[in-house]
Amino acid sequence: MQQKLQLINHGVPDEVIANLKNDLVEFFSQPLDAKKEYSQLPNNLEGYGQAFVVSDNQKLDWADMLYLQVCPTDSRDLRFWPNYPASFRHSIDAYSSETENIGLCLLQFMAKAVGVEPKSLLSVFEGQARGLRMNYYPPCLKADKVLGLSPHTDPGGLTLLLQVNDVQGLQINKDGKWFSVNALNGALIVNIGDTLEILSNGKFRSVEHRAVVHPSRERISAALFYYPCQDMVISPLPDFVKDGKVKYKTISYQDLLTEYFTAELDGRNRLKKMKLEP
Ligand SMILES: O=C(O)CCC(=O)C(=O)O
Ligand SMILES: [Fe+2]
Numbered sequence: 001m002q003q004k005l006q007l008i009n010h011g012v013p014d015e016v017i018a019n020l021k022n023d024l025v026e027f028f029s030q031p032l033d034a035k036k037e038y039s040q041l042p043n044n045l046e047g048y049g050q051a052f053v054v055s056d057n058q059k060l061d062w063a064d065m066l067y068l069q070v071c072p073t074d075s076r077d078l079r080f081w082p083n084y085p086a087s088f089r090h091s092i093d094a095y096s097s098e099t100e101n102i103g104l105c106l107l108q109f110m111a112k113a114v115g116v117e118p119k120s121l122l123s124v125f126e127g128q129a130r131g132l133r134m135n136y137y138p139p140c141l142k143a144d145k146v147l148g149l150s151p152h153t154d155p156g157g158l159t160l161l162l163q164v165n166d167v168q169g170l171q172i173n174k175d176g177k178w179f180s181v182n183a184l185n186g187a188l189i190v191n192i193g194d195t196l197e198i199l200s201n202g203k204f205r206s207v208e209h210r211a212v213v214h215p216s217r218e219r220i221s222a223a224l225f226y227y228p229c230q231d232m233v234i235s236p237l238p239d240f241v242k243d244g245k246v247k248y249k250t251i252s253y254q255d256l257l258t259e260y261f262t263a264e265l266d267g268r269n270r271l272k273k274m275k276l277e278p
Contacts, residue, residue: 012098014186020095021164023088024220027066028136030084038066038080045261047080051133058264062146062213064136070096070224071130096130096224103158103226106190114203120239124199125157129227137169137211137219148211148219152265154193155256156225161189164220173208173267181209194256194271195228198248201236208268228253248274 027035040047048066066082069075070092081089107125108118137148148169161170163183170181170189183189197206213219228234235250251274259270 011102012095012188016091016094016098017162017186019087019091020162020222021220023085023091024134024164024222026085027082027088028064028134028218028220034084035064035066035082038082040067045131046077051261055264061149061265062137062140063148063211064138066134066136068092068132068134069129070132071100072127075129092132095222096132099130099160099224102160102188103224106158110204114200114240116237116239120237121196121199124195124228124232124237125226128229131156131225131227133223133225134164135211135221135223137213137221139216139218140213141215143213143215146213148213150265151208151210151267153197153206153208153268153271154191154223154225155195155260156193156227157196157199158226159191159193160224160226161191162222162224163189164222165218167214167217167219169211169213169219170221171210171212173210178210193225194274195234195253197271198234198251198274199228199237199240201240202247203240206268206271230254247276249276 035048038048040049045051046067046069048064050060050063051065051067066080068080069077081092083089104122104126107121111118111121135149140146151173161183163170166185168180168183170183171178172181173179181189191207191209192204194206196204211219211221230253232253233250234253234256236246236248263270
């Protein structure tokens with residue numbers, strides 16, 4: 001029997017988005033010491049701090065972040081889940097359950113659009129881990145001298161990006177040029193990540209993006225990452241290799257993550273190394 005798919009998703013209720021946004025603004029506006037109660041611990045990605053700090057010599061991105069694994073629920077490490085503002089944990093929980101199916105619906109439509117059986121993609125991401133990275137970019141008077149988040153691609157499958165306040169800052173790279181993305185109020189931005197590029201044998205392209213900062217206003221965003229099964233070996237799925245030409249090397253997802261988190265952000269270069277010569 002064919003698997004019944006949930007074809008329709010009505011999006012995230014406005015109230016859920018509004019609550020998360022309010023709580024994020026409130027959390028990040030606290031003094032540093034209060035936020036540091038949830039600081040990252042060595043060899044652990046979760047918590048409050050900065051991502052991609054790998055040496056004392058690198059120029060740091062102009063941002064702080066709070067990263068949490070939100071799904072599956074039994075994988076949550078509540079040590080890093082702030083209890084101020086009081087509704088914050090609930091807001092994150094509601095947002096992650098309301099977005100549970102959105103990524104899967106999108107993957108299903110994307111597979112159909114290119115004539116591939118949706119199950120081949122869905123089975124990789126259904127019920128797997130999700131991470132929420134909440135980014136805080138303080139204003140910088142010399143905004144043109146810093147970057148909020150250096151050029152990178154996301155490692156997972158899909159990313160749903162929510163711009164929390166009305167300050168724009170996301171840019172994507174197309175053909176070597178940077179383009180600003182105008183985030184619409186009430187809309188989520190969907191980015192494709194490295195895992196999906198490899199699985200789809202390049203049919204879906206992982207987008208290189210970065211975040212710039214504003215000279216006088218703070219900016220906040222929240223990126224929800226849909227990850228594949230943690231012990232998966234990633235290589236192009238047979239359904240996407242119809243002409244028989246595999247264009248990417250095989251890599252374990254753990255190795256892909258290790259490479260990602262132990263080096264400075266580096267545009268699409270890591271992904272380029274995954275490509276087999278034509
Ligand atoms: O803040 C943004 O708009 C981008 C965030 C992002 O790319 C990320 O968290 O991976
Ligand atoms: Fe990103």
